[in-house]
Amino acid sequence: MKKLLFMFLLIVSCTSSAQDTFVRHYTSFIVEKANVKQPEKKITLTVVFNPNNENKIVFRYGDGRSRTFYQVTDVETGKTTGGYEYQLIRVIDSEDASEATLQLFDKDGVLRIIVSNGDSIEFNS
Structure with missing residues (x-):
């Protein structure tokens, strides 16, 4: 019974931690590989955060x-040395099960995907 209650509370806490859509x-x-930024490329991309909560x-x-x-992971907040506030989460890609970090900047909405070796893709509006 204790295990069932624990599992229920765990599921409820994970579900309640979802944020608004x-x-x-x-x-x-812009792609950055081995600390070298590639030229900016155009894209049409819509990112939906927390669909259906x-x-x-x-x-x-x-x-x-x-x-x-x-x-x-839960959302972590932070601030760069330049004073830009951001939110940070770890994610798993559904296509290849690879892990990455997503960093969303509060002021300008820039989104950065950072992979384990430090390479990144930065999306701008």
């Missing part, structure tokens, strides 16, 4: 493709 639109991105992020590309990332 919100959407960001992006028109360009679920702990996931859905990328919807202009060509109809979509990609889902599942949130595996």
